[in-house]
Amino acid sequence: MRAVVVYKWSRNAADALVRADGSIDWRNAKMSPGEDDPAALAAALRLIRGGDDELVGLTIGDGDASWALARGVASTWSVEDLPALADNGSTAAVLAAAVRRIGGVDVVVIGDSRQEPGVAAAVAGRLAWSVVLGAQTVEAVDGRLHVTRRVADVRQTVVVPTPAVIGIAAESDLDRAPGMKELLAARKRPVNRIGLADLGVTAGDVQTLGCRRPETAPARVFAGDPAQSAAQFVSALRAEGVL
Amino acid sequence: MSDDVDFDVIVIGAGVAGSVCAHQLAKAGHEVVLIERGSEPGSKNLSGGVFYCRVLDEVFPDFVSSAPVERRITRNVLSFLNGDSHVNIDYWDERLAEPANAVTVLRARLDPWLAEQCEQAGAMVMPGVRVDGLLRDGERVVGVRAGEDELRAHVVVAADGVNSFLARDAGVRPKEPQRHLAVGVKSVIALPRPVIEDRFRVTGDEGVAYAVVGDCTQGVAGGGFLYTNRESVSVGVVLRLDDLGARGLSSSDVHDHFLAHPAIAPLIRGGELLEYGCHLTIEDGPAMAARDLTRPGLVLIGDAAGLTLNTGLTIRGMDLAAGSALAAARTVAAALSTGDCSGEALGAYRTELERSFVGADLRTYGRAPKFLENPRMYGDYGRLLADVFHGIYTHDLRPRRHLVGAALGAVKASGVGLGQLARDGWAAARAL
Numbered sequence A: 001m002r003a004v005v006v007y008k009w010s011r012n013a014a015d016a017l018v019r020a021d022g023s024i025d026w027r028n029a030k031m032s033p034g035e036d037d038p039a040a041l042a043a044a045l046r047l048i049r050g051g052d053d054e055l056v057g058l059t060i061g062d063g064d065a066s067w068a069l070a071r072g073v074a075s076t077w078s079v080e081d082l083p084a085l086a087d088n089g090s091t092a093a094v095l096a097a098a099v100r101r102i103g104g105v106d107v108v109v110i111g112d113s114r115q116e117p118g119v120a121a122a123v124a125g126r127l128a129w130s131v132v133l134g135a136q137t138v139e140a141v142d143g144r145l146h147v148t149r150r151v152a153d154v155r156q157t158v159v160v161p162t163p164a165v166i167g168i169a170a171e172s173d174l175d176r177a178p179g180m181k182e183l184l185a186a187r188k189r190p191v192n193r194i195g196l197a198d199l200g201v202t203a204g205d206v207q208t209l210g211c212r213r214p215e216t217a218p219a220r221v222f223a224g225d226p227a228q229s230a231a232q233f234v235s236a237l238r239a240e241g242v243l
Numbered sequence B: 001m002s003d004d005v006d007f008d009v010i011v012i013g014a015g016v017a018g019s020v021c022a023h024q025l026a027k028a029g030h031e032v033v034l035i036e037r038g039s040e041p042g043s044k045n046l047s048g049g050v051f052y053c054r055v056l057d058e059v060f061p062d063f064v065s066s067a068p069v070e071r072r073i074t075r076n077v078l079s080f081l082n083g084d085s086h087v088n089i090d091y092w093d094e095r096l097a098e099p100a101n102a103v104t105v106l107r108a109r110l111d112p113w114l115a116e117q118c119e120q121a122g123a124m125v126m127p128g129v130r131v132d133g134l135l136r137d138g139e140r141v142v143g144v145r146a147g148e149d150e151l152r153a154h155v156v157v158a159a160d161g162v163n164s165f166l167a168r169d170a171g172v173r174p175k176e177p178q179r180h181l182a183v184g185v186k187s188v189i190a191l192p193r194p195v196i197e198d199r200f201r202v203t204g205d206e207g208v209a210y211a212v213v214g215d216c217t218q219g220v221a222g223g224g225f226l227y228t229n230r231e232s233v234s235v236g237v238v239l240r241l242d243d244l245g246a247r248g249l250s251s252s253d254v255h256d257h258f259l260a261h262p263a264i265a266p267l268i269r270g271g272e273l274l275e276y277g278c279h280l281t282i283e284d285g286p287a288m289a290a291r292d293l294t295r296p297g298l299v300l301i302g303d304a305a306g307l308t309l310n311t312g313l314t315i316r317g318m319d320l321a322a323g324s325a326l327a328a329a330r331t332v333a334a335a336l337s338t339g340d341c342s343g344e345a346l347g348a349y350r351t352e353l354e355r356s357f358v359g360a361d362l363r364t365y366g367r368a369p370k371f372l373e374n375p376r377m378y379g380d381y382g383r384l385l386a387d388v389f390h391g392i393y394t395h396d397l398r399p400r401r402h403l404v405g406a407a408l409g410a411v412k413a414s415g416v417g418l419g420q421l422a423r424d425g426w427a428a429a430r431a432l
Helices: A037-046 A088-102 A119-127 A180-188 A226-239 B016-027 B053-058 B107-121 B165-169 B193-200 B241-247 B251-260 B285-289 B318-338 B348-355 B357-364 B380-393 B403-414 B418-431
Strands: A002-006 A054-060 A075-079 A107-111 A130-141 A144-151 A154-160 A164-168 A191-194 B007-012 B032-035 B048-051 B072-081 B086-092 B103-106 B124-126 B133-137 B140-146 B149-158 B181-190 B206-214 B222-228 B232-240 B272-282 B298-300
Touching: A002 A037, A002 A088, A037 A107, A037 A130, A037 A164, A054 A088, A075 A088, A088 A107, A088 A119, A107 A119, A107 A130, A119 A130, A119 A164, A130 A154, A144 A164, A180 B124, A180 B149, B007 B016, B007 B140, B007 B318, B016 B032, B016 B107, B016 B149, B016 B318, B032 B107, B048 B107, B048 B222, B048 B318, B053 B318, B072 B103, B072 B222, B072 B380, B086 B380, B103 B107, B103 B206, B103 B232, B107 B124, B133 B149, B133 B165, B149 B165, B149 B318, B165 B298, B181 B241, B181 B251, B206 B380, B232 B241, B232 B251, B285 B357, B298 B318, B318 B348, B318 B357, B348 B357, B380 B403, B403 B418
Parallel strands: A002 A054, A002 A107, A054 A075, A075 A191, A107 A164, A130 A164, B007 B032, B007 B149, B032 B124, B072 B206, B149 B298
Antiparallel strands: A130 A144, A144 A154, B048 B103, B072 B086, B133 B140, B140 B149, B181 B232, B181 B272, B206 B222, B222 B232
């Protein structure tokens, strides 16, 4: 089984500065591990059982490519000149081209990101592979993939033929900071640095015309003596015609 | 010297001191790891400041043109600020532009660049690791511990900042008394380039730095600062911890008071707040740096060694950090070449430091912290200066007094007294 784990492929929305007028400033935001990346990596590492099994990393944009290498991945690929894009289809086109370039891949494991919900499925679409999203675990059984996912209140296991894209949704924060020895080892592991020109793709993006904060109803806070506050609250509800 | 090491040198802290030291040692062919607590160098650093950067000429010959510096400081303003007046000494000089004497920097931008230079010189940069303590073999420091991992080296260089836990761990520094320390509270406010150029009368990549004393701190020992970056202004206060506590003021309130002052508010009007934060800083560097700076296998540099100078006119830390890093790198390189990293061999660092501008300036300004304890600096003298000029410029149709008479009258009215003024003047001349 030859697996690719995709990591550090989007910016963290928490790094964006939202101005008073609703416009967004990404100037200090770099590509960073997404909230589902540790779970995707953990799931991908469990696919590797020895023998010919191999797990390869894939990351895009700026930032340090050694995140996965310090967490057990033997080698990685980095598409360094890809900017963070708002167009999920364009991001997916580059990832799919990189997967083809890596070659011989049976499964792509990627975080099923809430912030960038279209990417995992669009990678599968570009590759014309099967795809399962919202997955918790993935296991290789007789050359096929057994994938568990939560559907309503039950945990469902589905069998997926390879090649496939599996989108892992984290159930908890699994990330563990690597130790110094792991970081040292990571520095010795190979990073294959490539650019968009090597992949023969261009990365167009959608255009942002403007941003504004959503309309929010004004809130009123009744503080102080509980009895008085409650009375004020009730009279306010009456005044608004709620009661 | 034991061969059982992972690196020749472990440097802790990828700030100016740590990066310059790691760079020099790696460039000399030594195996160096530079460990940084932040997820990347600079990510933990809210700081910025005026960097008197000539010290880097020998390290990075094209530093000002290739590093991400903000502006070359060609205008320095010393401001005595009162509630309703101020007296400024405004010094602009084209000669300060070339060669660049001082530049403003934002450390979140500068530190990653410095770490990159270290990597290019052959050092390994290891971010995201918090060192928990030193490894010892008897009295000798032989490495560091982080979590369950240990790394060993011939020499450990502690460049872990003003709060250096490694210096405390090594027993070099006790808990600092509050009068040695200050808290800095700073805002970084975005302004468009043309607005900065118009408001501060600068052009191109030139900039201005203000050192402010008086009402900016509401009388607390310390001062205010303001300096221009490319497209932002950094402005805030530094307050000596013991005096702040004694006066029962909140550091954030003092910061807000300064930014709202009529002398400052128009300079930042309409700006967008990008960052707001506070940090501990050093007030009495000479006292802290007088302590031991080495142990067998261990060297302290930069803020970890207490190397910051507040002269009242300038606050210097980054140039002393770089100077101490160069002195330490020379000492450690010599120790590695002889295979003797004992306390005695590394003790040569003190001599190297004394020989450099760092030691010379520590001696020159050794009396400055004591002088700056003078409470009259933070109120009386600002008002006195304003009163003198008020006497000169107020024309209320009464006959004019001679300048000396007007000044003497202002001194008399101030309650400071001529004798006190003379003693403080003499103390200032000796300290500064």
